[in-house]
């Protein structure tokens with residue numbers, strides 16, 4: 262087993278820790294992580310969220326109905342829990358309902374629950390935890406497109422977990438739910454570096470510099486263009 266960074270779970274050459282710095286989003290994020298996602302670290306962004314944000318927590322599992330930690334958080338009166346989940350009944354940062362809720366409980370912190378995983382894993386988690394759908398659902402007031410375009414999701418508009426946190430923080434900021442000075446850019450910064458490392462590794466495989474160890478790699482026969490992201494090292 263090769264060395265893995267204990268924080269970002271990447272190899273030494275691909276450690277992402279120096280590309281991010283922690284900030285306090287004034288929201289508590291809880292990522293429900295499918296065990297499959299936790300093993301698959303190449304393109305997972307959940308751990309990058311945890312490194313980047315204060316008070317971000319990952320809970321691993323599939324059925325969380327008996328999970329004491331999640332149930333305690335859901336019943337903790339200091340929080341206003343929401344499930345990041347699209348749909349016609351979902352609120353967003355512009356909704357009156359959210360304004361009223363936060364105004365009547367100014368000391369409460371938003372507890373944003375995200376299902377971290379591929380579309381397939383996320384479906385499985387929802388199916389095992391139907392009660393989560395009874396929570397207030399939260400989505401966005403605008404449409405966003407993922408910059409993670411090489412990941413094969415069923416819909417190109419599917420945002421990664423990290424982008425979901427990033428845009429949610431942006432919208433909460435724009436609508437005065439959290440401090441105007443909060444800067445979520447370290448999230449996007451580390452995400453861009455992850456994409457860069459990933460594309461470089463794929464190109465090395467295509468060029469025969471790396472063994473084709475992953476099933477399905479036959480799809481990658483063309484060199485990919487590496488986007489010219491502006492990336493900071495902190």
Ligand SMILES: [Zn+2]
Nearest residue numbers: 266269276278
């Ligand atoms: Zn690291």
